[in-house]
Amino acid sequence: MSPIAPPRGTKDLLPDEAPAWRWLHETHASVAGRHGYELIDTPMFEATDLFARGVGSGTDVVEKEMYTFADRGGRSLTLRPEGTAPVLRAVLGARLEQRWRPVRVHYAMAMFRYDRPQAGRQRQFTQVGIECIGDRDPSYDAEVIEVAWRFMAQLRIDGISLQLNTLGDRDDRLRYREALSAYYTPLRDSLCDDCRRRLEVNPLRLLECTRDAQHVAGAPLLRDHLSGESRGYFADVVTHLDEAGIPYTHNQRLVRGLDYYAHTAFEFWHTSLAGAQNALGGGGRYDGLAEEIGFPATAGVGYALGVERLLIVAANQGVAPVAQPPAQLVVCTATAAGAKEARKIARHLRDRTTVIADLSARRLDKKLRDADRLGARLALLVGLDEGLVLRNLRTRAQQVVTADTVLDAVSAELLQAAQEGVP
RNA sequence: GUGGCUAUAGCUCAGUUGGUUAGAGUGCCAGGUUGUGGCCCUGGAGGUCGAGGGUUCAAGUCCCUCUAGCCCCCCCA
Numbered sequence: 001m002s003p004i005a006p007p008r009g010t011k012d013l014l015p016d017e018a019p020a021w022r023w024l025h026e027t028h029a030s031v032a033g034r035h036g037y038e039l040i041d042t043p044m045f046e047a048t049d050l051f052a053r054g055v056g057s058g059t060d061v062v063e064k065e066m067y068t069f070a071d072r073g074g075r076s077l078t079l080r081p082e083g084t085a086p087v088l089r090a091v092l093g094a095r096l097e098q099r100w101r102p103v104r105v106h107y108a109m110a111m112f113r114y115d116r117p118q119a120g121r122q123r124q125f126t127q128v129g130i131e132c133i134g135d136r137d138p139s140y141d142a143e144v145i146e147v148a149w150r151f152m153a154q155l156r157i158d159g160i161s162l163q164l165n166t167l168g169d170r171d172d173r174l175r176y177r178e179a180l181s182a183y184y185t186p187l188r189d190s191l192c193d194d195c196r197r198r199l200e201v202n203p204l205r206l207l208e209c210t211r212d213a214q215h216v217a218g219a220p221l222l223r224d225h226l227s228g229e230s231r232g233y234f235a236d237v238v239t240h241l242d243e244a245g246i247p248y249t250h251n252q253r254l255v256r257g258l259d260y261y262a263h264t265a266f267e268f269w270h271t272s273l274a275g276a277q278n279a280l281g282g283g284g285r286y287d288g289l290a291e292e293i294g295f296p297a298t299a300g301v302g303y304a305l306g307v308e309r310l311l312i313v314a315a316n317q318g319v320a321p322v323a324q325p326p327a328q329l330v331v332c333t334a335t336a337a338g339a340k341e342a343r344k345i346a347r348h349l350r351d352r353t354t355v356i357a358d359l360s361a362r363r364l365d366k367k368l369r370d371a372d373r374l375g376a377r378l379a380l381l382v383g384l385d386e387g388l389v390l391r392n393l394r395t396r397a398q399q400v401v402t403a404d405t406v407l408d409a410v411s412a413e414l415l416q417a418a419q420e421g422v423p
Numbered sequence: 424g425u426g427g428c429u430a431u432a433g434c435u436c437a438g439u440u441g442g443u444u445a446g447a448g449u450g451c452c453a454g455g456u457u458g459u460g461g462c463c464c465u466g467g468a469g470g471u472c473g474a475g476g477g478u479u480c481a482a483g484u485c486c487c488u489c490u491a492g493c494c495c496c497c498c499c500a
Contacts, residue, residue: 005473005490005491008490008491060497060498060499061498061499064424064498065498065499082500111500113499113500115424115497115498115499116497117491117492117493118493118494119492119493119494121498121500122500125500126500127500194496257498257499267499279499280500281499282499282500304500306499306500307500308500309500310500332459334458334459335458363456363457363458363459364458364459364460365456365458365459365460366452366460367459367460368459368460369459369460369461370460371460372460373460379459379460381458383458385458389459391459393460
């Protein structure tokens, strides 16, 4: 029988990578928290309608990437492919926007999309993100971008490029869509298959095609179809970003793959990721989403960043923390007689530091070797003729101690190690 | 969902035009050392050669299907 393999496109978090994983999540919670964002979490699956209506039926996510299934009660459910619609549902469902506005929440959640896996692209992946819900002011768009920016700066990741665009409001996009159709329809026969489909389903996506680049170059620009109000909104966002000292590239071809975005849309790109997977994350404003999922119209803006991709970049740049030793001290029995005493002392020492007890029948040299291998600083040998022996695994110096003095001796050794600045 | 590359020990990889019982380095375990990490010496475990089928006297090697990883499209995270 062959061993059971993990499902395609999934990945285990092993102890070696856990410190970097934890570091990233704690940093995100800390940076978001410092801006007043509170933790939220939502179910891993939702009613399929939440995404079909919220994200948009013409999008790739809904059209071909969702894990949708019927439960035993015949309900159509879908594993969460993105976080914004569920978080908005949770916030508005609980009427949180009636406490104070805007509601600021941050999250770290697993997402599921059925796609062909590649490096940096999995079927289950994790996003950290924030949502700022309940007020429509350009300063919040800038605030959200700034939190993402500060977060990645705190991770000491550099080389990030902020791609910024405005999609205007609904009327702007309707006008623009007509202009795009008018431009592309005569060209229909010379378009690639995908673009012919886009022309029917989602004309904005025509702008992102790389095969029909010559057509894109001559296509009308959304900028020329924006209302004065939309232009002013974008100008305000840009002003706030300038004040915050956050550089950006105005990318007029950035349209985002989810239907709910309006006005501000942005992505964070990084060149050290492979060309195909260069986006660390993105976000934008989604003022129409609340109504799409059956709630009173409520403004919102947020971002989501891919944890696995951030960790790839962090590892490439050598900024992710490495694994710490699981214990500072290993209590080793030198003879079988010491087992009971060793357990008792280990219990005692855990008041002071991290302790592993090795009571196995293996030879003492193997125990010491393993204690050193796992990175412990000290070993306490129990069951020797001369009594308890505390050995420093780095200096190889050792001293005889008693049950009464062992705690102080351990403290002294650890203090000295700390003063020497060794990790 | 389309096309391409790849798959041999825990890891990195050899394996000739198809030819005995599939190898190396490293790692792992044990002994040398009944009580001290390294080095060294000795011994050992570990492979249905990704899975299944086919061709052949004979398949790790050739053919087909499947699975998985990576890459390109695509999409985004």
